[in-house]
Amino acid sequence: MVDPVQNHARNHVLIAPDKFKGSLTAAEVCAHLAAGLGVPSVALPVADGGDGTVDAVVACGFARVEVSVTGPTGEPVTASYAWDDSGRTAVIELAEASGLRRLPGELQPLTATSFGTGELIAHALDAGARRIVLGLGGSACTDGGAGLVQALGARLLDSSGADLPRGGAALRELDRVDLSGFTGLAGVEVVVASDVDNPLLGPHGAAAVYAPQKGATPDDVALLESALARLAAVATHTHGLVGAVEHDGTPRPMGVAGAPGAGAAGGVGFAALAFLGAEVRPGIEYLLDLLGFGEHVTGARLVITGEGSLDAQSLRGKAPVGVAQAAAKAGVPVIAVCGRRDLGDEELQAAGIEAAYALTDLEPDTGRCIAEAGPLLEKLGAVVARERLS
Secondary structure: OEOOOOOOOOOOEEEOOOOEOOOEOHHHHHHHHHHHHOOOEEEOOOOOOOOOHHHHHHHOOOEEEEEEEEOOOOOEEEEEEEEEOOOOEEEEEHHHHHEHHHOOOOOOOOOOOOHHHHHHHHHHHHOOOOEEEEEOOOEOOOOOOHHHHHHOOOEEEOOOOOEOOOOOHHHHHOOEEEOOOOOOOOOOEEEEEEOOOOOOOOOOOHHHHHHHHHOOOHHHHHHHHHHHHHHHHHHHHHHOHHHOEOOOOOEOOOOHHHOOOOOHHHHHHHHHHHHHOOEEEEHHHHHHHHOOHHHHHOOOOEEEEEEEEEOHHHHOOOHHHHHHHHHHHOOOOEEEEEEEEOOOHHHHHHOOOOOEEEHHHHOOOHHHHHHOHHHHHHHHHHHHHHHHHO
16 A cells, blocks of 8 residues: 555545444454555545544654543543644544533533533634634533633623633523633634534534534423523624624624534534634545645545435535535545445535445344454455456
């Protein structure tokens, strides 16, 4: 397999998959697939901003930085972010510090916090970061990013001047936000990498759509919706957010709360927009640029992408479709590998993917597919080589 940071010969195969969740990291998918293909290839593990983003970026040459931070329910956890010293760029994955996988036990929809993600940002700023790439996905919290800004020095106060406890439910009592001790981000570019375009509030907002996935009952959803609305109202009133504009300078009529992506990760997108001055970019599109996809696809004879399950969600800005769109610009054909496939040929081809190869084509037992994903992927690579590269 060709090293992705070296100059590569023309007519290589570019392997650019996301992880196979629950079985293989994106880098492991690359390694097993390359072994099965048996032809010159370039490995470029990718991610869309959710779980596995840091692993993918580290596999492409960034350094891993480990930090002890606050987990979603207050327990200490060791989280990591990816660091590029030459560009002073930190890639921070919310799921590392504040994700569902960090919960020690039961889901905590009302009290889980994004505080640890703010601590990761603070650590990167102390290290001299000039660009923060914040991947949003897999969060345990629905706190509107309140914990994140608290970790950066903001005080969220009730009517008596007391600091609010962490978690989304507490925001019902928010009276004002004190930013006098807030960590400055002047001169720091902040990019939210997310495939979610939900606003903060309403039927398509953070509470209504995503809180049930984090254990919220219907009553909890109503409470969290009210709490997030309070956060938006206070922030809008005290910090002039109604006048927010799009990046082309046109007014944003619904303010920050109504912006696409404000509802990402339980509303952490809102905090990034409102308090960090972030720009929201489609996760896979931005990360492909960051990882130099355009350079690596030049001269390729084939691109192989994929993820654990190719399904309807894959069509909503997930990694395989993003890779296919980027490869199309270079005129390189794309196929996909996956654990299981729920999309028909026409759906795949409409998304720019010529064909898909699933582990379940070789082994119908999904349990064995997960347990033996590596060896099966090598066999699948041999099938691809025979059918597509001979």
